[in-house]
Amino acid sequence: MASNTPSSTTSSRVSAFREALASRVVVADGAMGTMLQAQDPSMEDFEQLEGCNEILNLTRPDIVRSVHEEYFAVGVDCVETNTFGANFAALAEYDIAERVFELSQAGAAIAREVADEFTASTGQQRFVLGS
Incomplete structure (x- = not known):
């Protein structure tokens, strides 16, 4: 059993x-x-779920990774996870609410991987901020 x-x-x-926040x-x-979107993902990348950016975490992690890398490369301290729409209500609109955890x-x-590398x-x- 995992520890909290x-x-x-x-x-x-x-x-x-x-x-860092205090100083x-x-x-x-x-x-x-x-x-x-600037990287022009295809409908196949979206698993035919147009606009569901969170699915790219699985189908095109290279695209998601490159966005984090671009932000860190210009000096940001924190990146947000690509999970803004990873909630039951938003994913239910795509009929994939059961995939929220995944x-x-x-x-x-x-x-986290990109932040650790930088x-x-x-x-x-x-730092990584959950979104």
């Missing part, structure tokens, strides 16, 4: 985030949906 106790890594990230301006990313988990994993390469802690 945060890991030491998570705890240290939370502490670093609080410290400086923390910059977050911008329009995820606009950036995704899509949310995939979106968070992509963002933290390791720059030495500056990067």
Whole structure:
């Protein structure tokens, strides 16, 4: 059974985030949906669910990853997960409400992986904000 106790890594990230918020301006990313659409995903990428950006977490994680990378490359501190519409009400409109956890988990994993890579390469802690 999974523990609800945060890991030491998570705890240290939370502490670093609080410290950053208390001591400086923390910059977050911008329009995820606009950036995704600019990469011109196909209807196949959307699994025929036009406009369901969250499905790209599974079908085109490379696109989602590239958006996070672009934001971190220009110096933002935080990126949001590609999960804005990963809720029961929004996904029910596409008849995939049962996939909320799967899509949310995939979106968070992509963002966390990219943030960790940028933290390791720059030495500056990067953060992920759930959306």
